Amino acid sequence: MKIYFAASIRGGRQDADLYRQLIAYLKANHQVLTEHIGDNRITTAGETELTDQEIRDRDIAWIIESDVVIAETTSPSLGVGYELAYAEFLQKPVIILHRKDVNHLSAMIAGTEYFDKIFYYVDFEEARQILDQQLKTLGND
Numbered sequence: 001m002k003i004y005f006a007a008s009i010r011g012g013r014q015d016a017d018l019y020r021q022l023i024a025y026l027k028a029n030h031q032v033l034t035e036h037i038g039d040n041r042i043t044t045a046g047e048t049e050l051t052d053q054e055i056r057d058r059d060i061a062w063i064i065e066s067d068v069v070i071a072e073t074t075s076p077s078l079g080v081g082y083e084l085a086y087a088e089f090l091q092k093p094v095i096i097l098h099r100k101d102v103n104h105l106s107a108m109i110a111g112t113e114y115f116d117k118i119f120y121y122v123d124f125e126e127a128r129q130i131l132d133q134q135l136k137t138l139g140n141d
């Protein structure tokens with residue numbers, strides 16, 4: 001499957017290592033269109049070699065191309081919120097991962113009926129198991 005992995009960049013890079021681990025795991029069996037999100041050379045400045053319009057247009061094209069959007073939402077990010085709304089607009093399957101006991105997921109995401117696959121997890125291992133199970137279910141649809 002083609003996966004659009006969404007996670008914070010300008011919203012904060014404190015979880016960049018976790019994003020890298022999740023992307024590496026997904027890449028074993030799938031194509032991840034947004035591998036750069038796990039690159040810890042990307043700081044809160046974002047991808048400085050591209051203009052903001054180039055980033056936005058490329059990412060929307062990738063969401064359109066993707067089979068599923070997976071968002072790690074623990075670090076609040078305007079970009080991830082926008083991408084999730086866009087995925088809803090396109091009726092793309094969406095899986096949301098949010099770490100337990102860190103902060104509350106925005107009501108604008110948690111309160112959207114379309115987002116019915118929101119998982120609260122503790123660590124990479126648990127996230128991996130959730131993704132395994134959810135992607136298997138999607139693959140059988």
Ligand SMILES: O=c1[nH]c(=O)n([C@H]2C[C@H](O)[C@@H](COP(=O)(O)O)O2)cc1CO
Pocket residue numbers: 005006007008009010011012037045046047048055059076077078079080083
């Ligand atoms: O440099 C970038 N590259 C990029 O692909 N994005 C996209 C992908 C991420 O899922 C999301 C992060 O948004 P934000 O930067 O507002 O945290 O936006 C965002 C930026 C910077 O805003």
